[in-house]
Structure formats: structure tokens, C-alpha cells
Amino acid sequence: MILPTEAHATSATPLDLDLIRKYSIPGPRYTSYPTANQFTTELAPLALEQAISDDNRPGAGPVSLYFHLPFCETRCWFCGCNTVITKRSSAAGEYLDDLEREMRLTAPRLNRSRFVTQIHLGGGTPTFFPPDELRRLGALVREHFTLAPEVEFSVEVDPRRLTEDHVRALRDIGVNRASLGVQDTNPSVQLAIHRVQPQSLNVQAFAWLRAHGFASINVDLIYGLPLQTPETFKRTIDDVLTLGPDRLSVFSYAHVPWIKPAQKIFEDREQLPGPEEKLAMFVVAHEKLTAAGFIDIGLDHFARPDDSLALAQRAGTLHRNFQGYSTQSDASLYSFGISSISSTPDSYRQNHKTLPEWRAALDANQLPIERGLRLTAEDQRRRTIIMRLMCDRRLDFAALSKMIGIDFATSYATELASLDDLRADGIVTLSPGKLEVTTIGAPLLRVVAMRFDAHFIAAARRHAQAI
Numbered sequence: 001m002i003l004p005t006e007a008h009a010t011s012a013t014p015l016d017l018d019l020i021r022k023y024s025i026p027g028p029r030y031t032s033y034p035t036a037n038q039f040t041t042e043l044a045p046l047a048l049e050q051a052i053s054d055d056n057r058p059g060a061g062p063v064s065l066y067f068h069l070p071f072c073e074t075r076c077w078f079c080g081c082n083t084v085i086t087k088r089s090s091a092a093g094e095y096l097d098d099l100e101r102e103m104r105l106t107a108p109r110l111n112r113s114r115f116v117t118q119i120h121l122g123g124g125t126p127t128f129f130p131p132d133e134l135r136r137l138g139a140l141v142r143e144h145f146t147l148a149p150e151v152e153f154s155v156e157v158d159p160r161r162l163t164e165d166h167v168r169a170l171r172d173i174g175v176n177r178a179s180l181g182v183q184d185t186n187p188s189v190q191l192a193i194h195r196v197q198p199q200s201l202n203v204q205a206f207a208w209l210r211a212h213g214f215a216s217i218n219v220d221l222i223y224g225l226p227l228q229t230p231e232t233f234k235r236t237i238d239d240v241l242t243l244g245p246d247r248l249s250v251f252s253y254a255h256v257p258w259i260k261p262a263q264k265i266f267e268d269r270e271q272l273p274g275p276e277e278k279l280a281m282f283v284v285a286h287e288k289l290t291a292a293g294f295i296d297i298g299l300d301h302f303a304r305p306d307d308s309l310a311l312a313q314r315a316g317t318l319h320r321n322f323q324g325y326s327t328q329s330d331a332s333l334y335s336f337g338i339s340s341i342s343s344t345p346d347s348y349r350q351n352h353k354t355l356p357e358w359r360a361a362l363d364a365n366q367l368p369i370e371r372g373l374r375l376t377a378e379d380q381r382r383r384t385i386i387m388r389l390m391c392d393r394r395l396d397f398a399a400l401s402k403m404i405g406i407d408f409a410t411s412y413a414t415e416l417a418s419l420d421d422l423r424a425d426g427i428v429t430l431s432p433g434k435l436e437v438t439t440i441g442a443p444l445l446r447v448v449a450m451r452f453d454a455h456f457i458a459a460a461r462r463h464a465q466a467i
């Protein structure tokens with residue numbers, strides 16, 4: 001059933017709910033391949049430090065930096081991030097001392113001539129850090145790395161913990177993009193998730209960021225939260241559109257109380273919407289945003305047609321990393337702070353997730369790596385296939401064969417044959433030399449990618465043998 005919507009009168013793209021119901025199964029979001037589930041703590045044979053040296057080969061690409069700033073004053077009960085809840089403001093300075101130690105350990109292993117083209121401050125709440133500490137962080141980054149003149153420098157902002165001084169400090173250190181956590185503007189939903197954030201705070205944050213010249217502002221929303229209905233979520237989107245964002249991320253709430261015990265409270269109160277209501281909220285978001293002229297970039301990301309993400313997608317240069325979609329292709333990612341993940345062309349490295357473990361490694365003058373993976377040549381080929389599919393929604397076999405160094409159609413004939421059901425249902429089209437995900441199939445992009453995921457294929461085979 002293709003949903004006839006008010007949006008059909010506009011540029012909104014249609015959704016086939018029956019297909020979404022039929023195929024949507026839990027699966028990776030492919031911010032990496034292999035996914036973090038495949039990382040191991042058996043680090044010795046991985047030679048991850050060697051992977052950093054190998055990453056400095058002549059002609060190596062640019063560098064992307066991520067800093068995880070984990071502190072929040074209060075816990076939002078839905079939150080799935082790695083956070084440290086504290087009101088102790090001195091925690092920021094102490095943490096920055098440790099970040100400096102981590103930078104001093106890592107930076108000498110990198111070729112200083114490599115430009116940093118992208119920096120992201122994530123959390124937690126980066127604006128938990130007082131303006132002067134943010135300035136100190138900016139100075140440390142410039143001391144240890146070589147920033148490209150046009151570096152794309154972004155920050156996650158909690159409008160409840162933002163002052164104009166923060167915005168000034170962020171601009172002073174070169175930050176030019178912001179992502180605002182809004183989630184939902186309905187007061188009852190906000191009470192239920194323990195995050196009270198009047199719309200006036202969002203308006204104020206936008207006014208400061210625009211006044212200080214931020215080039216692009218993203219808003220994060222979540223659907224599937226307690227007390228949300230398609231009707232209330234529609235009003236949330238209306239509220240957010242009045243702010244004039246350049247991009248939106250509309251995430252599905254992930255209910256994992258066995259990992260995030262704070263989420264248990266939603267079950268006790270029986271306030272969570274059911275799967276059909278949640279699907280209806282996804283439809284509302286998709287309809288309203290595409291009707292308002294936003295491009296559906298894929299996997300819950302929407303951007304204005306003139307935004308760099310939309311331009312990169314049209315040019316076939318979109319990339320995907322741990323922060324989601326990115327315009328910076330071929331950059332190695334070096335990440336700092338607890339739980340952060342770094343990646344080079346043939347390795348992933350994740351830091352210790354707790355402050356004491358991360359600090360203990362720094363005390364011992366060691367890179368604070370807890371888990372990781374060294375990619376095989378086959379992992380690297382599949383990573384290229386899955387990332388091109390996630391970013392371009394199509395595979396051009398000739399171009400792909402050149403990228404992976406072997407003939408794609410011959411080497412992955414079994415995977416291509418496994419798409420028969422998706423082809424019959426109109427999710428993909430296959431023509432000589434080309435695989436394309438259709439407009440109707442776009443919400444199921446992950447399902448197509450899973451067919452090229454060796455770990456998913458192996459698990460499906462084990463499951464089939466078990467029954």
C-alpha cells in the first residue's frame with residue numbers, strides 16, 4: 001500500500017508502509033563496516049599502533065578529529081550516549097587535562113603535514129564546558145594538529161546549557177556548524193523523558209548561532225518517545241521548521257533498557273507508543289520534511305537542497321562515519337575521550353568507556369584503547385560496497401570494480417542473486433552494470449546493505465540451519 005498523503009500535492013516522496021512492515025528488521029546503521037559488534041578486546045595480534053603508522057603512508061588522505069565530551073548535568077531518560085552525569089563544573093578542566101595527555105600521545109604518530117579537514121565536538125554536552133575551557137580545547141587542537149583553512153568544525157549543542165559566551169568561544173576557536181538536541185517540543189513528552197526544554201530556548205539558541213555566523217545548523221529529533229503520538233510529533237516538526245534549520249536528523253528511539261537501565265521507567269509507566277504509532281510518526285516526519293523541501297539523504301537525515309550534504313549526495317561524494325553522513329571522504333578519523341572510536345583505512349580502535357579505565361591507560365602512558373579490529377582485504381572491499389550503497393543508493397559496477405580491485409559482479413554474484421525478493425518487491429532495480437535502490441526502497445536502504453554484510457549473511461545462515 002502506497003500511502004496517499006497530503007504531501008503528494010507537493011514534492012513529498014511516497015512511502016510504502018506494507019513494504020516497510022515486511023522488511024524492517026533490526027540491523028546496523030552502518031556508521032562503520034564491520035560494525036562495532038565485531039570489535040574484539042584481544043588487541044595484541046591486531047597491532048593497532050602499527051595501523052596508525054601505516055595510515056601515514058605517502059599520499060595519505062586528510063584527518064578528521066572527534067572529541068567526546070561526556071558530561072551532562074542531568075540524565076535524559078531516553079539517552080543512549082556514553083555520558084557522565086555531574087554538576088561539578090571542575091570536571092571539565094580535569095577532563096581537558098586528560099584529553100591533552102591523549103593528544104600528546106597520538107599527535108606525534110601522525111604526519112603533521114596531513115590537514116585536518118573536519119572536527120566534531122560530541123557528547124554528552126560539549127557546552128557543559130565553560131567558554132574558557134572550550135577556548136583551551138581549541139588552542140590544544142591547533143597546537144597538535146594542522147588545520148585546513150576551510151576546516152568543517154561542528155559541535156553538539158544542548159540549548160538548555162548554552163549562553164552567548166559559549167557561542168562566542170565556539171566561534172573564536174573556529175566552530176562553524178552546530179547540531180541542536182531538541183528531540184520533541186511537547187511539554188508532556190518533555191516531562192516524561194526528563195528533559196524540559198521550552199521552545200523559547202531553541203529560538204534563543206538559533207538566534208545566537210545565526211548572529212555569530214554559524215554556517216549550518218542541524219536539529220536532532222527522536223520519534224517513539226513516551227506520550228508521543230503522530231499528532232504531537234507533527235506539531236513538534238512544525239515548531240522546529242519555524243527555527244529554519246539547514247538539516248534535520250530524525251532518529252527512531254532505541255529502547256534498550258538492558259543496556260541503558262534509565263529507560264526502564266518508560267516500561268513501568270507504560271507510556272511508550274506501539275510499533276504502528278511509531279511507524280506513523282516516521283511517516284509524518286518524512287511527509288512534512290520532504291513537503292517542506294528537504295532532501296531525504298537517507299537513514300533519518302534530511303537536508304536543504306543547497307546544504308553541503310545534499311550537494312555531496314548529488315555529486316556522489318557523500319561519506320559515512322561514526323557521526324553519520326559526512327561530506328569528508330577518505331579522511332582517517334582520530335577520536336579522543338572515553339568510548340570514542342577511531343578509524344584508519346584498515347583499522348578501528350575504541351577507547352575505554354569509563355573515566356577510571358581511560359585515565360589509568362593515560363597514567364601508564366599508553367593509548368587508551370579497549371577494543372578494536374584490523375580489517376582484512378575482504379572487510380575493506382565490503383566496507384566500500386556498503387558505504388557506496390548507503391551514500392549513493394546505487395552501485396555502478398564498473399566504478400566499484402575499480403575501487404575494490406576485483407570484478408564486483410563476478411565476485412559478489414551470490415549477494416546480487418540474494419536480492420531477488422527485494423527486486424520483485426520494487427525495492428531495488430538491477431540492470432546490466434547497475435544496482436539502484438528505488439525511491440520506495442529508500443527507507444529500507446539498510447536491508448539492502450545487509451545483503452552484502454558477511455557477518456549478517458553468516459548469522460542468517462546459522463539461523464536457517466538452526467530451524
Ligand code: SF4
Pocket residue numbers: 071072074075076079080081083123124125158181
Ligand atoms: S543532554 Fe544529551 S547526552 Fe546528555 S543525557 Fe541528555 S540526551 Fe544524553
